[in-house]
Amino acid sequence: xxxxxxxxxxxxxxxxxxxxxxxxxxxxxxxxxxxxxxxxxxxxxxxxxxxxxxxxxxxxxxxxxxxxxxxxxxxxxxxxxxxxxxxxxxxxxxxxxxxxxxxxxxxxxxxxxxxxxxxxxxxxxxxxxxxxxxxxxxxxxxxxxxxxx
Numbered sequence: 001x002x003x004x005x006x007x008x009x010x011x012x013x014x015x016x017x018x019x020x021x022x023x024x025x026x027x028x029x030x031x032x033x034x035x036x037x038x039x040x041x042x043x044x045x046x047x048x049x050x051x052x053x054x055x056x057x058x059x060x061x062x063x064x065x066x067x068x069x070x071x072x073x074x075x076x077x078x079x080x081x082x083x084x085x086x087x088x089x090x091x092x093x094x095x096x097x098x099x100x101x102x103x104x105x106x107x108x109x110x111x112x113x114x115x116x117x118x119x120x121x122x123x124x125x126x127x128x129x130x131x132x133x134x135x136x137x138x139x140x141x142x143x144x145x146x147x148x149x
Contacts, residue, residue: 004133005054006121008140012046013113020106032093036102040085043109045147047078053139054124062127070120077112084108 003011019039026032058071084105091098124133 002134003137004130005136005140006124006133008137009046009050009054009121010117012042012049012144013117016043016046016109017113020109024102024106029093036093041148043081043085045144047081048147049140049143051075051078052143053136054120057132057136058120058123058127064123064127067123067127070123074112074116074120077108077115081105081108081112 016039019035019042023032023035023039026035055071055074058067062068084101088098088101088105091101128136
């Protein structure tokens, strides 16, 4: 049986959190760079997948102001995360500023994840059937695969 988009997003959140932790702890600069690039790619694919699936469905298919507001807030948080990534990429990993900005990025992601898993998922469960959530899960995976191709 296929998993719902909620399960898929939570799994993706766990992968990203693990990559944040591994990148943060790594002492070898070359390995740390590779981990950061993997994290960045995973994070961008995750955000694109959410935007093109669940956020799109909440803003276009529901007609509920609260659902639309939650999706728009999540889009805004993604934009902030993208801006932080852009700033982070202007510095080398050896730069002390990079470490602080990386910490900011991690905190932005965790805050976003918590809001999403509490408020947005509650709205998603209310607005869509189990079958729709399974179909959205398939869409989510397809968009992620597209990103990595």
